Amino acid sequence: MIDLEFIINTISLGSLYALLSLGLVFVYGILKLVNFAYGEYVMVGGYALYVIGTFTGMPWYMTMVFAVLAAAFVSYMTELVAFRPVRTKSLTAMLVTSFAVSVFLQNVVLITISSRSRAVRFPAFFSRTLEFAGATVPLRNILIIGITIVLLTVLTIVMKRTVLGMAMRAAADRFTTTRLMGVPANLVISAAFIISGTLAGVVSIFWVGRSASVDPLIGMAPLLIAFIATVIGGMHSLVGAVIGGFVYGLLFNLLSIMLPASLISYRDAFMFVIVILFLLFRPEGIWRGGYTEERVG
Amino acid sequence: MLTIKDLTASYGAITALNGVCLEVAEGELVALLGSNGAGKSTTLKSICGVLRPVQGSVTFLGEEIANKAPEAVLKKGISMVPEGREIFGSLTVEENLRLGAFTSYQRDRYKADLEEMFSLFPILGERFTQPGGLLSGGEQQMLAIARALMSHPKLLMLDEPSLGLSPTMTDSIFELITTLRERGTTILLVEQNAERALEIVDRAYLLTTGSIEFSGTPEELRQRVDIASAYLGGGNGTCEVRL
Numbered sequence: 220m221i222d223l224e225f226i227i228n229t230i231s232l233g234s235l236y237a238l239l240s241l242g243l244v245f246v247y248g249i250l251k252l253v254n255f256a257y258g259e260y261v262m263v264g265g266y267a268l269y270v271i272g273t274f275t276g277m278p279w280y281m282t283m284v285f286a287v288l289a290a291a292f293v294s295y296m297t298e299l300v301a302f303r304p305v306r307t308k309s310l311t312a313m314l315v316t317s318f319a320v321s322v323f324l325q326n327v328v329l330i331t332i333s334s335r336s337r338a339v340r341f342p343a344f345f346s347r348t349l350e351f352a353g354a355t356v357p358l359r360n361i362l363i364i365g366i367t368i369v370l371l372t373v374l375t376i377v378m379k380r381t382v383l384g385m386a387m388r389a390a391a392d393r394f395t396t397t398r399l400m401g402v403p404a405n406l407v408i409s410a411a412f413i414i415s416g417t418l419a420g421v422v423s424i425f426w427v428g429r430s431a432s433v434d435p436l437i438g439m440a441p442l443l444i445a446f447i448a449t450v451i452g453g454m455h456s457l458v459g460a461v462i463g464g465f466v467y468g469l470l471f472n473l474l475s476i477m478l479p480a481s482l483i484s485y486r487d488a489f490m491f492v493i494v495i496l497f498l499l500f501r502p503e504g505i506w507r508g509g510y511t512e513e514r515v516g
Numbered sequence: 517m518l519t520i521k522d523l524t525a526s527y528g529a530i531t532a533l534n535g536v537c538l539e540v541a542e543g544e545l546v547a548l549l550g551s552n553g554a555g556k557s558t559t560l561k562s563i564c565g566v567l568r569p570v571q572g573s574v575t576f577l578g579e580e581i582a583n584k585a586p587e588a589v590l591k592k593g594i595s596m597v598p599e600g601r602e603i604f605g606s607l608t609v610e611e612n613l614r615l616g617a618f619t620s621y622q623r624d625r626y627k628a629d630l631e632e633m634f635s636l637f638p639i640l641g642e643r644f645t646q647p648g649g650l651l652s653g654g655e656q657q658m659l660a661i662a663r664a665l666m667s668h669p670k671l672l673m674l675d676e677p678s679l680g681l682s683p684t685m686t687d688s689i690f691e692l693i694t695t696l697r698e699r700g701t702t703i704l705l706v707e708q709n710a711e712r713a714l715e716i717v718d719r720a721y722l723l724t725t726g727s728i729e730f731s732g733t734p735e736e737l738r739q740r741v742d743i744a745s746a747y748l749g750g751g752n753g754t755c756e757v758r759l
Contacts, residue, residue: 382618388604388607389611393604395566395586396604398587398590399586399590400618401667403587
Protein backbone atom coordinates (compact mmCIF):
# COMPACT_ATOMS: atom_id res chain seq x y z
CA MET A 220 0.00 0.00 0.00
CA ILE A 221 1.02 3.61 -0.30
CA ASP A 222 3.17 4.17 2.74
CA LEU A 223 6.65 5.53 3.42
CA GLU A 224 8.22 2.34 2.10
CA PHE A 225 6.31 2.64 -1.16
CA ILE A 226 7.27 6.28 -1.53
CA ILE A 227 10.97 5.67 -0.92
CA ASN A 228 11.07 2.67 -3.22
CA THR A 229 9.21 4.58 -5.92
CA ILE A 230 11.58 7.55 -5.72
CA SER A 231 14.46 5.11 -5.82
CA LEU A 232 13.15 3.27 -8.87
CA GLY A 233 12.30 6.59 -10.49
CA SER A 234 15.84 7.83 -9.85
CA LEU A 235 17.32 4.84 -11.60
CA TYR A 236 14.97 5.23 -14.55
CA ALA A 237 15.54 8.98 -14.69
CA LEU A 238 19.29 8.46 -15.03
CA LEU A 239 18.66 5.85 -17.71
CA SER A 240 16.40 7.99 -19.84
CA LEU A 241 18.59 11.05 -19.33
CA GLY A 242 21.50 9.16 -20.86
CA LEU A 243 19.44 8.26 -23.90
CA VAL A 244 18.14 11.81 -24.39
CA PHE A 245 21.58 13.41 -24.10
CA VAL A 246 22.55 11.79 -27.39
CA TYR A 247 19.10 12.08 -28.94
CA GLY A 248 18.90 15.81 -28.19
CA ILE A 249 21.96 16.56 -30.28
CA LEU A 250 22.12 13.81 -32.91
CA LYS A 251 18.37 13.06 -33.12
CA LEU A 252 19.49 9.45 -32.90
CA VAL A 253 17.77 6.89 -30.69
CA ASN A 254 20.88 4.99 -29.77
CA PHE A 255 19.86 1.34 -29.61
CA ALA A 256 23.33 0.46 -28.37
CA TYR A 257 22.63 2.43 -25.20
CA GLY A 258 21.63 -0.65 -23.19
CA GLU A 259 25.00 -2.16 -24.03
CA TYR A 260 26.78 0.60 -22.13
CA VAL A 261 24.93 -0.67 -19.03
CA MET A 262 26.08 -4.18 -19.95
CA VAL A 263 29.69 -3.00 -20.33
CA GLY A 264 29.48 -1.40 -16.88
CA GLY A 265 28.13 -4.67 -15.49
CA TYR A 266 30.91 -6.75 -17.02
CA ALA A 267 33.51 -4.27 -15.81
CA LEU A 268 32.15 -4.82 -12.30
CA TYR A 269 32.39 -8.57 -12.82
CA VAL A 270 35.89 -8.63 -14.33
CA ILE A 271 37.50 -6.10 -12.00
CA GLY A 272 35.66 -7.42 -8.94
CA THR A 273 36.52 -11.05 -9.64
CA PHE A 274 40.02 -10.95 -11.06
CA THR A 275 41.65 -8.04 -9.26
CA GLY A 276 41.92 -7.20 -5.62
CA MET A 277 40.66 -3.71 -6.14
CA PRO A 278 38.48 -2.26 -3.36
CA TRP A 279 34.77 -2.15 -4.22
CA TYR A 280 34.55 1.63 -4.61
CA MET A 281 37.41 1.65 -7.12
CA THR A 282 35.72 -1.20 -8.98
CA MET A 283 32.58 0.91 -9.26
CA VAL A 284 34.50 3.97 -10.44
CA PHE A 285 36.22 1.89 -13.11
CA ALA A 286 32.90 0.37 -14.19
CA VAL A 287 31.48 3.85 -14.77
CA LEU A 288 34.65 4.87 -16.62
CA ALA A 289 34.47 1.73 -18.76
CA ALA A 290 30.89 2.47 -19.80
CA ALA A 291 31.76 6.10 -20.57
CA PHE A 292 34.83 5.06 -22.55
CA VAL A 293 32.98 2.44 -24.61
CA SER A 294 30.23 4.97 -25.30
CA TYR A 295 32.83 7.47 -26.51
CA MET A 296 34.55 4.81 -28.63
CA THR A 297 31.29 3.78 -30.31
CA GLU A 298 30.78 7.41 -31.27
CA LEU A 299 34.31 7.68 -32.61
CA VAL A 300 34.45 4.40 -34.51
CA ALA A 301 30.86 3.68 -35.52
CA PHE A 302 28.68 6.79 -35.45
CA ARG A 303 31.07 9.50 -36.63
CA PRO A 304 31.69 7.98 -40.09
CA VAL A 305 27.95 7.77 -40.83
CA ARG A 306 26.91 11.00 -39.12
CA THR A 307 26.39 12.97 -42.31
CA LYS A 308 24.49 10.13 -43.94
CA SER A 309 20.82 9.37 -43.43
CA LEU A 310 19.18 8.92 -40.06
CA THR A 311 18.40 5.35 -41.10
CA ALA A 312 22.11 4.66 -41.53
CA MET A 313 22.68 5.89 -37.99
CA LEU A 314 19.85 3.76 -36.59
CA VAL A 315 21.13 0.64 -38.32
CA THR A 316 24.62 1.45 -37.08
CA SER A 317 23.34 1.64 -33.52
CA PHE A 318 21.80 -1.84 -33.88
CA ALA A 319 25.09 -3.10 -35.29
CA VAL A 320 27.02 -1.62 -32.38
CA SER A 321 24.59 -3.27 -29.98
CA VAL A 322 24.95 -6.70 -31.56
CA PHE A 323 28.70 -6.29 -31.81
CA LEU A 324 29.14 -5.44 -28.13
CA GLN A 325 26.88 -8.31 -27.05
CA ASN A 326 28.91 -10.73 -29.12
CA VAL A 327 32.21 -9.45 -27.80
CA VAL A 328 31.23 -10.50 -24.28
CA LEU A 329 29.61 -13.68 -25.59
CA ILE A 330 32.86 -14.74 -27.19
CA THR A 331 35.35 -13.45 -24.64
CA ILE A 332 33.45 -14.22 -21.44
CA SER A 333 30.42 -16.47 -21.69
CA SER A 334 26.86 -16.68 -22.88
CA ARG A 335 25.85 -17.65 -19.34
CA SER A 336 25.34 -15.15 -16.59
CA ARG A 337 28.18 -14.41 -14.21
CA ALA A 338 27.93 -13.61 -10.52
CA VAL A 339 29.11 -10.14 -9.58
CA ARG A 340 30.46 -9.48 -6.12
CA PHE A 341 29.05 -6.56 -4.20
CA PRO A 342 30.09 -5.29 -0.77
CA ALA A 343 27.89 -6.62 2.02
CA PHE A 344 26.40 -3.24 2.90
CA PHE A 345 24.92 -3.01 -0.59
CA SER A 346 22.20 -5.52 0.20
CA ARG A 347 21.66 -4.45 3.80
CA THR A 348 18.27 -3.01 4.70
CA LEU A 349 17.51 0.02 6.75
CA GLU A 350 14.58 0.34 9.10
CA PHE A 351 13.14 3.64 10.13
CA ALA A 352 9.65 4.97 10.84
CA GLY A 353 8.28 1.52 10.26
CA ALA A 354 9.67 1.23 6.74
CA THR A 355 12.14 -1.40 5.60
CA VAL A 356 14.22 -0.20 2.68
CA PRO A 357 17.32 -1.69 1.04
CA LEU A 358 20.32 0.58 1.55
CA ARG A 359 21.08 0.62 -2.17
CA ASN A 360 17.67 2.23 -2.79
CA ILE A 361 18.66 5.12 -0.54
CA LEU A 362 22.06 5.21 -2.20
CA ILE A 363 20.68 5.59 -5.73
CA ILE A 364 18.46 8.46 -4.59
CA GLY A 365 21.48 10.25 -3.13
CA ILE A 366 23.60 9.61 -6.19
CA THR A 367 20.83 10.78 -8.49
CA ILE A 368 20.48 14.04 -6.55
CA VAL A 369 24.24 14.60 -6.81
CA LEU A 370 24.38 13.71 -10.53
CA LEU A 371 21.39 15.85 -11.48
CA THR A 372 22.86 18.78 -9.56
CA VAL A 373 26.25 18.39 -11.22
CA LEU A 374 24.68 18.01 -14.67
CA THR A 375 22.50 21.07 -14.12
CA ILE A 376 25.55 23.11 -13.19
CA VAL A 377 27.48 21.78 -16.19
CA MET A 378 24.63 22.51 -18.59
CA LYS A 379 23.80 25.95 -17.17
CA ARG A 380 27.12 27.34 -16.04
CA THR A 381 29.80 25.97 -18.34
CA VAL A 382 30.43 26.99 -21.91
CA LEU A 383 30.42 23.34 -22.97
CA GLY A 384 26.97 22.95 -21.42
CA MET A 385 25.71 26.06 -23.21
CA ALA A 386 27.17 24.73 -26.46
CA MET A 387 25.43 21.39 -25.94
CA ARG A 388 22.09 23.07 -25.28
CA ALA A 389 22.61 25.30 -28.30
CA ALA A 390 23.56 22.28 -30.43
CA ALA A 391 20.38 20.48 -29.39
CA ASP A 392 18.51 23.59 -30.47
CA ARG A 393 20.30 24.50 -33.73
CA PHE A 394 23.23 22.32 -34.59
CA THR A 395 24.56 24.08 -37.68
CA THR A 396 24.29 27.53 -36.13
CA THR A 397 26.20 26.28 -33.11
CA ARG A 398 29.01 25.27 -35.45
CA LEU A 399 28.88 28.75 -36.98
CA MET A 400 29.79 30.05 -33.51
CA GLY A 401 33.00 28.08 -33.80
CA VAL A 402 31.85 25.21 -31.61
CA PRO A 403 33.36 21.99 -33.06
CA ALA A 404 30.65 19.44 -33.91
CA ASN A 405 32.83 16.60 -32.66
CA LEU A 406 33.28 18.25 -29.28
CA VAL A 407 29.59 18.48 -28.39
CA ILE A 408 28.76 15.06 -29.81
CA SER A 409 31.63 13.35 -28.00
CA ALA A 410 30.66 15.13 -24.79
CA ALA A 411 27.07 13.89 -25.20
CA PHE A 412 28.22 10.30 -25.67
CA ILE A 413 30.58 10.48 -22.68
CA ILE A 414 27.83 11.84 -20.42
CA SER A 415 25.43 9.24 -21.80
CA GLY A 416 27.90 6.43 -21.10
CA THR A 417 28.65 7.78 -17.63
CA LEU A 418 24.97 7.70 -16.72
CA ALA A 419 24.64 4.18 -18.11
CA GLY A 420 27.68 3.19 -16.05
CA VAL A 421 26.17 4.54 -12.83
CA VAL A 422 22.91 2.75 -13.61
CA SER A 423 24.79 -0.49 -14.28
CA ILE A 424 26.00 -0.61 -10.66
CA PHE A 425 22.45 -0.56 -9.33
CA TRP A 426 20.93 -2.58 -12.13
CA VAL A 427 23.43 -5.40 -11.69
CA GLY A 428 23.27 -4.87 -7.92
CA ARG A 429 19.66 -6.09 -7.82
CA SER A 430 20.45 -9.59 -9.04
CA ALA A 431 24.23 -9.53 -8.44
CA SER A 432 24.74 -11.14 -11.82
CA VAL A 433 25.42 -10.05 -15.37
CA ASP A 434 24.74 -11.66 -18.76
CA PRO A 435 25.23 -10.53 -22.37
CA LEU A 436 21.57 -9.59 -22.83
CA ILE A 437 21.29 -7.52 -19.67
CA GLY A 438 21.20 -4.29 -21.69
CA MET A 439 17.84 -4.98 -23.31
CA ALA A 440 15.61 -4.07 -20.38
CA PRO A 441 17.39 -0.80 -19.50
CA LEU A 442 17.21 0.31 -23.13
CA LEU A 443 13.50 -0.40 -23.28
CA ILE A 444 12.86 1.39 -20.00
CA ALA A 445 14.88 4.41 -21.09
CA PHE A 446 12.97 4.49 -24.35
CA ILE A 447 9.55 4.21 -22.73
CA ALA A 448 10.43 6.75 -20.07
CA THR A 449 11.43 9.26 -22.73
CA VAL A 450 8.22 8.63 -24.64
CA ILE A 451 6.26 9.37 -21.46
CA GLY A 452 8.36 12.32 -20.35
CA GLY A 453 9.29 13.85 -23.70
CA MET A 454 12.29 13.26 -25.94
CA HIS A 455 13.00 16.91 -26.55
CA SER A 456 14.40 18.04 -23.26
CA LEU A 457 16.54 16.78 -20.44
CA VAL A 458 13.86 17.81 -17.95
CA GLY A 459 11.36 15.67 -19.84
CA ALA A 460 13.65 12.66 -19.61
CA VAL A 461 13.97 13.01 -15.85
CA ILE A 462 10.22 13.47 -15.42
CA GLY A 463 9.61 10.46 -17.65
CA GLY A 464 11.92 8.32 -15.54
CA PHE A 465 10.13 9.20 -12.32
CA VAL A 466 6.65 8.84 -13.81
CA TYR A 467 7.60 5.45 -15.22
CA GLY A 468 8.85 4.34 -11.80
CA LEU A 469 5.64 5.57 -10.18
CA LEU A 470 3.34 3.92 -12.73
CA PHE A 471 5.27 0.67 -12.48
CA ASN A 472 5.07 0.55 -8.69
CA LEU A 473 1.41 1.59 -8.70
CA LEU A 474 0.60 -1.23 -11.10
CA SER A 475 2.53 -3.60 -8.85
CA ILE A 476 0.36 -2.88 -5.82
CA MET A 477 -2.95 -2.26 -7.58
CA LEU A 478 -3.13 -5.17 -9.98
CA PRO A 479 -4.76 -8.30 -8.56
CA ALA A 480 -2.38 -11.21 -8.10
CA SER A 481 -3.75 -13.01 -11.14
CA LEU A 482 -2.83 -10.09 -13.40
CA ILE A 483 0.53 -9.14 -11.93
CA SER A 484 2.44 -11.14 -14.52
CA TYR A 485 0.85 -8.92 -17.17
CA ARG A 486 2.30 -5.82 -15.56
CA ASP A 487 4.49 -5.08 -18.59
CA ALA A 488 1.49 -5.36 -20.89
CA PHE A 489 -0.33 -2.73 -18.81
CA MET A 490 2.77 -0.58 -18.96
CA PHE A 491 2.76 -0.76 -22.73
CA VAL A 492 -0.93 0.16 -22.82
CA ILE A 493 -0.01 3.33 -20.94
CA VAL A 494 2.77 4.01 -23.45
CA ILE A 495 0.38 3.51 -26.37
CA LEU A 496 -2.07 5.92 -24.75
CA PHE A 497 0.75 8.46 -24.47
CA LEU A 498 1.68 7.96 -28.11
CA LEU A 499 -1.94 8.44 -29.13
CA PHE A 500 -2.89 11.39 -26.99
CA ARG A 501 0.34 13.13 -26.06
CA PRO A 502 3.05 12.03 -28.48
CA GLU A 503 5.38 14.84 -27.44
CA GLY A 504 5.42 13.57 -23.85
CA ILE A 505 4.60 15.29 -20.57
CA TRP A 506 7.27 17.95 -20.97
CA ARG A 507 7.19 19.49 -24.40
CA GLY A 508 10.65 21.04 -24.46
CA GLY A 509 11.92 23.45 -27.04
CA TYR A 510 14.26 21.39 -29.15
CA THR A 511 13.79 21.27 -32.87
CA GLU A 512 14.14 18.26 -35.10
CA GLU A 513 17.07 19.58 -37.14
CA ARG A 514 19.33 16.78 -38.27
CA VAL A 515 23.07 16.88 -37.90
CA GLY A 516 24.54 17.19 -41.37
CA MET B 517 40.44 39.68 -48.64
CA LEU B 518 37.86 37.20 -49.92
CA THR B 519 38.09 35.80 -53.43
CA ILE B 520 35.63 33.36 -54.90
CA LYS B 521 36.37 31.72 -58.22
CA ASP B 522 34.10 29.53 -60.34
CA LEU B 523 32.02 28.47 -57.37
CA THR B 524 29.53 25.76 -58.25
CA ALA B 525 27.19 24.35 -55.65
CA SER B 526 24.17 22.13 -55.79
CA TYR B 527 21.43 20.66 -53.65
CA GLY B 528 21.28 17.11 -54.92
CA ALA B 529 20.45 17.28 -58.61
CA ILE B 530 19.60 20.98 -58.56
CA THR B 531 22.47 23.30 -59.37
CA ALA B 532 22.15 26.41 -57.22
CA LEU B 533 25.39 28.17 -58.16
CA ASN B 534 27.02 27.99 -61.53
CA GLY B 535 30.53 29.42 -61.67
CA VAL B 536 30.16 32.38 -59.33
CA CYS B 537 33.13 34.76 -59.10
CA LEU B 538 33.18 37.39 -56.41
CA GLU B 539 35.63 39.52 -54.49
CA VAL B 540 35.54 41.50 -51.28
CA ALA B 541 38.40 43.80 -50.35
CA GLU B 542 39.33 44.72 -46.81
CA GLY B 543 37.12 47.44 -45.34
CA GLU B 544 34.55 47.14 -48.10
CA LEU B 545 30.80 46.84 -47.74
CA VAL B 546 29.61 44.66 -50.59
CA ALA B 547 26.07 43.62 -51.36
CA LEU B 548 24.98 40.44 -53.03
CA LEU B 549 21.60 41.05 -54.61
CA GLY B 550 19.18 38.92 -56.53
CA SER B 551 15.70 37.46 -56.53
CA ASN B 552 14.47 34.51 -54.51
CA GLY B 553 16.34 31.37 -55.51
CA ALA B 554 19.10 33.25 -57.31
CA GLY B 555 21.69 31.65 -55.02
CA LYS B 556 22.52 34.44 -52.59
CA SER B 557 22.17 32.39 -49.44
CA THR B 558 23.82 29.43 -51.14
CA THR B 559 26.86 31.61 -51.83
CA LEU B 560 27.12 32.60 -48.17
CA LYS B 561 26.60 29.01 -47.04
CA SER B 562 29.38 27.84 -49.34
CA ILE B 563 31.72 30.47 -47.92
CA CYS B 564 31.03 29.67 -44.27
CA GLY B 565 31.30 25.91 -44.68
CA VAL B 566 27.68 24.93 -44.16
CA LEU B 567 27.47 23.76 -47.76
CA ARG B 568 30.27 21.94 -49.55
CA PRO B 569 30.73 23.40 -53.02
CA VAL B 570 30.92 21.00 -55.96
CA GLN B 571 33.83 22.89 -57.43
CA GLY B 572 35.56 26.24 -57.40
CA SER B 573 37.69 27.96 -54.82
CA VAL B 574 37.03 30.24 -51.88
CA THR B 575 40.17 32.03 -50.74
CA PHE B 576 40.21 34.08 -47.58
CA LEU B 577 43.34 36.07 -46.70
CA GLY B 578 45.33 33.93 -49.11
CA GLU B 579 44.08 30.63 -47.70
CA GLU B 580 41.76 28.14 -49.37
CA ILE B 581 38.69 27.67 -47.18
CA ALA B 582 36.25 25.83 -49.45
CA ASN B 583 35.42 22.44 -47.90
CA LYS B 584 36.42 23.57 -44.44
CA ALA B 585 34.00 22.90 -41.57
CA PRO B 586 31.92 25.86 -40.31
CA GLU B 587 33.83 25.95 -37.02
CA ALA B 588 37.13 26.15 -38.92
CA VAL B 589 35.90 28.97 -41.15
CA LEU B 590 34.79 30.94 -38.09
CA LYS B 591 38.27 30.56 -36.64
CA LYS B 592 39.74 32.03 -39.82
CA GLY B 593 37.73 35.17 -39.07
CA ILE B 594 34.48 34.88 -41.02
CA SER B 595 31.35 35.31 -38.96
CA MET B 596 27.88 34.72 -40.29
CA VAL B 597 24.49 36.11 -39.34
CA PRO B 598 22.30 33.39 -40.82
CA GLU B 599 19.03 33.89 -42.58
CA GLY B 600 16.11 33.83 -40.20
CA ARG B 601 18.38 34.97 -37.33
CA GLU B 602 18.79 31.48 -35.87
CA ILE B 603 18.83 32.62 -32.28
CA PHE B 604 19.24 29.92 -29.65
CA GLY B 605 15.73 30.37 -28.31
CA SER B 606 16.11 28.35 -25.13
CA LEU B 607 19.34 30.11 -24.18
CA THR B 608 19.41 33.52 -22.57
CA VAL B 609 20.67 36.60 -24.39
CA GLU B 610 23.79 36.37 -22.25
CA GLU B 611 24.37 32.73 -23.23
CA ASN B 612 23.82 33.51 -26.91
CA LEU B 613 26.50 36.19 -26.71
CA ARG B 614 28.83 33.95 -24.72
CA LEU B 615 28.63 31.30 -27.44
CA GLY B 616 29.38 33.99 -30.00
CA ALA B 617 32.67 34.46 -28.17
CA PHE B 618 33.30 30.70 -28.01
CA THR B 619 36.63 30.73 -29.82
CA SER B 620 37.85 34.17 -28.81
CA TYR B 621 37.01 34.25 -25.12
CA GLN B 622 39.29 36.24 -22.87
CA ARG B 623 37.74 37.39 -19.63
CA ASP B 624 38.67 41.06 -19.77
CA ARG B 625 38.06 41.50 -23.45
CA TYR B 626 34.76 39.65 -23.14
CA LYS B 627 33.49 42.12 -20.57
CA ALA B 628 34.58 45.05 -22.72
CA ASP B 629 32.91 43.44 -25.75
CA LEU B 630 29.65 43.05 -23.84
CA GLU B 631 29.73 46.72 -22.87
CA GLU B 632 30.30 47.60 -26.50
CA MET B 633 27.35 45.45 -27.61
CA PHE B 634 25.16 47.14 -25.00
CA SER B 635 26.08 50.53 -26.40
CA LEU B 636 25.36 49.36 -29.95
CA PHE B 637 22.20 47.51 -28.91
CA PRO B 638 20.87 48.90 -25.62
CA ILE B 639 17.93 46.48 -25.75
CA LEU B 640 20.29 43.51 -25.31
CA GLY B 641 21.46 44.95 -22.01
CA GLU B 642 17.89 45.23 -20.82
CA ARG B 643 17.08 41.68 -21.90
CA PHE B 644 20.37 40.18 -20.82
CA THR B 645 18.99 37.35 -18.70
CA GLN B 646 15.89 36.57 -20.79
CA PRO B 647 15.65 33.61 -23.15
CA GLY B 648 16.47 34.62 -26.73
CA GLY B 649 13.21 33.08 -27.91
CA LEU B 650 11.20 35.72 -26.05
CA LEU B 651 12.73 38.59 -28.02
CA SER B 652 10.86 40.26 -30.87
CA GLY B 653 12.00 39.73 -34.45
CA GLY B 654 14.01 42.93 -34.58
CA GLU B 655 15.58 42.29 -31.20
CA GLN B 656 16.50 38.79 -32.30
CA GLN B 657 18.16 40.22 -35.40
CA MET B 658 20.19 42.56 -33.20
CA LEU B 659 21.14 39.64 -30.98
CA ALA B 660 22.17 37.62 -34.04
CA ILE B 661 24.40 40.45 -35.25
CA ALA B 662 25.84 41.07 -31.78
CA ARG B 663 26.47 37.34 -31.40
CA ALA B 664 28.35 37.30 -34.69
CA LEU B 665 30.41 40.34 -33.68
CA MET B 666 31.52 38.72 -30.41
CA SER B 667 34.08 36.64 -32.29
CA HIS B 668 35.79 39.79 -33.65
CA PRO B 669 35.33 38.73 -37.26
CA LYS B 670 37.53 40.06 -40.04
CA LEU B 671 34.60 39.53 -42.40
CA LEU B 672 30.99 39.74 -41.34
CA MET B 673 28.38 38.13 -43.56
CA LEU B 674 24.73 39.10 -43.14
CA ASP B 675 22.01 37.02 -44.77
CA GLU B 676 18.81 39.02 -45.26
CA PRO B 677 19.08 41.05 -42.05
CA SER B 678 15.94 43.08 -42.82
CA LEU B 679 13.72 40.13 -43.70
CA GLY B 680 10.40 40.24 -41.88
CA LEU B 681 11.22 43.39 -39.94
CA SER B 682 9.12 46.54 -39.59
CA PRO B 683 10.24 49.59 -41.62
CA THR B 684 11.53 51.31 -38.48
CA MET B 685 13.46 48.25 -37.47
CA THR B 686 14.81 47.92 -41.01
CA ASP B 687 16.04 51.51 -40.75
CA SER B 688 17.93 50.83 -37.58
CA ILE B 689 19.47 47.64 -38.98
CA PHE B 690 20.74 49.52 -42.06
CA GLU B 691 21.98 52.32 -39.83
CA LEU B 692 23.81 49.75 -37.80
CA ILE B 693 25.43 48.20 -40.86
CA THR B 694 26.68 51.65 -41.84
CA THR B 695 28.09 52.17 -38.36
CA LEU B 696 29.85 48.82 -38.41
CA ARG B 697 31.34 49.61 -41.76
CA GLU B 698 32.59 53.00 -40.54
CA ARG B 699 34.31 51.19 -37.70
CA GLY B 700 36.26 49.20 -40.26
CA THR B 701 34.39 45.89 -40.37
CA THR B 702 34.42 44.26 -43.79
CA ILE B 703 30.87 43.23 -44.64
CA LEU B 704 29.26 41.01 -47.24
CA LEU B 705 25.54 41.72 -47.24
CA VAL B 706 22.81 39.65 -48.83
CA GLU B 707 19.62 41.64 -49.25
CA GLN B 708 16.24 41.39 -50.85
CA ASN B 709 15.71 45.07 -50.26
CA ALA B 710 17.95 46.11 -53.17
CA GLU B 711 17.21 49.83 -53.13
CA ARG B 712 18.02 50.16 -49.46
CA ALA B 713 21.16 48.10 -49.82
CA LEU B 714 22.41 50.17 -52.77
CA GLU B 715 22.18 53.30 -50.65
CA ILE B 716 24.85 52.13 -48.28
CA VAL B 717 27.19 49.74 -50.10
CA ASP B 718 30.47 50.35 -51.95
CA ARG B 719 29.87 47.72 -54.58
CA ALA B 720 27.21 45.20 -55.45
CA TYR B 721 26.89 41.92 -57.28
CA LEU B 722 23.69 40.88 -58.96
CA LEU B 723 22.99 37.18 -59.01
CA THR B 724 20.49 35.63 -61.39
CA THR B 725 19.84 31.90 -61.40
CA GLY B 726 23.17 30.94 -59.99
CA SER B 727 25.52 33.23 -61.90
CA ILE B 728 26.77 36.77 -61.43
CA GLU B 729 24.96 38.86 -64.00
CA PHE B 730 26.44 42.18 -63.06
CA SER B 731 28.89 43.74 -60.66
CA GLY B 732 29.88 47.31 -60.00
CA THR B 733 29.14 50.38 -57.96
CA PRO B 734 25.54 51.20 -57.00
CA GLU B 735 25.45 53.96 -59.68
CA GLU B 736 26.61 51.63 -62.42
CA LEU B 737 24.13 49.02 -61.30
CA ARG B 738 21.24 51.48 -61.33
CA GLN B 739 22.18 52.69 -64.83
CA ARG B 740 22.78 49.37 -66.41
CA VAL B 741 20.22 47.09 -64.84
CA ASP B 742 16.52 47.38 -64.37
CA ILE B 743 16.55 46.27 -60.78
CA ALA B 744 12.87 45.50 -60.69
CA SER B 745 13.14 43.15 -63.63
CA ALA B 746 16.18 41.46 -62.20
CA TYR B 747 14.24 40.75 -59.06
CA LEU B 748 11.07 39.60 -60.68
CA GLY B 749 12.52 37.78 -63.66
CA GLY B 750 10.26 39.74 -66.02
CA GLY B 751 10.79 42.86 -68.04
CA ASN B 752 7.77 45.00 -67.27
CA GLY B 753 9.45 46.86 -64.45
CA THR B 754 6.19 48.17 -63.13
CA CYS B 755 6.05 46.35 -59.89
CA GLU B 756 6.42 48.42 -56.74
CA VAL B 757 7.28 45.47 -54.60
CA ARG B 758 10.58 45.95 -52.78
CA LEU B 759 11.35 49.25 -54.52
